[in-house]
Amino acid sequence: xxxxxxxxxxxxxxxxxxxxxxxxxxxxxxxxxxxxxxxxxxxxxxxxxxxxxxxxxxxxxxxxxxxxxxxxxxxxxxxxxxxxxxxxxxxxxxxxxxxxxxxxxxxxxxxxxxxxxxxxx
Ligand SMILES: [Cu+2]
Numbered sequence: 319x320x321x322x323x324x325x326x327x328x329x330x331x332x333x334x335x336x337x338x339x340x341x342x343x344x345x346x347x348x349x350x351x352x353x354x355x356x357x358x359x360x361x362x363x364x365x366x367x368x369x370x371x372x373x374x375x376x377x378x379x380x381x382x383x384x385x386x387x388x389x390x391x392x393x394x395x396x397x398x399x400x401x402x403x404x405x406x407x408x409x410x411x412x413x414x415x416x417x418x419x420x421x422x423x424x425x426x427x428x429x430x431x432x433x434x435x436x437x438x439x
Pocket of ligand 1: 392
């Protein structure tokens, strides 16, 4: 495609006006333009349990699990949407929840260890 310098100049001018407009909107109402900063929430794996066992987060939140036991554990969702490898002491696993819903997970080494992440708007 061949773009004339005139078209290019028009296009750049439009982009500048758009940017100026967005900057003005951002200054007036930052919440409308900038998404809320991504949030991170910690869940401990401790004494053969997930703590907290149930958690409710906003969509877009990243949950970070940390194994605080001296025993290997996993974080494995029942619907297979996320799964850690075997986690040794101090290992972390993280997953970002973009889709609303209720996500049950367990430790595949100790299936009685269960947890649920509730993701809401
Ligand atoms: Cu386990």
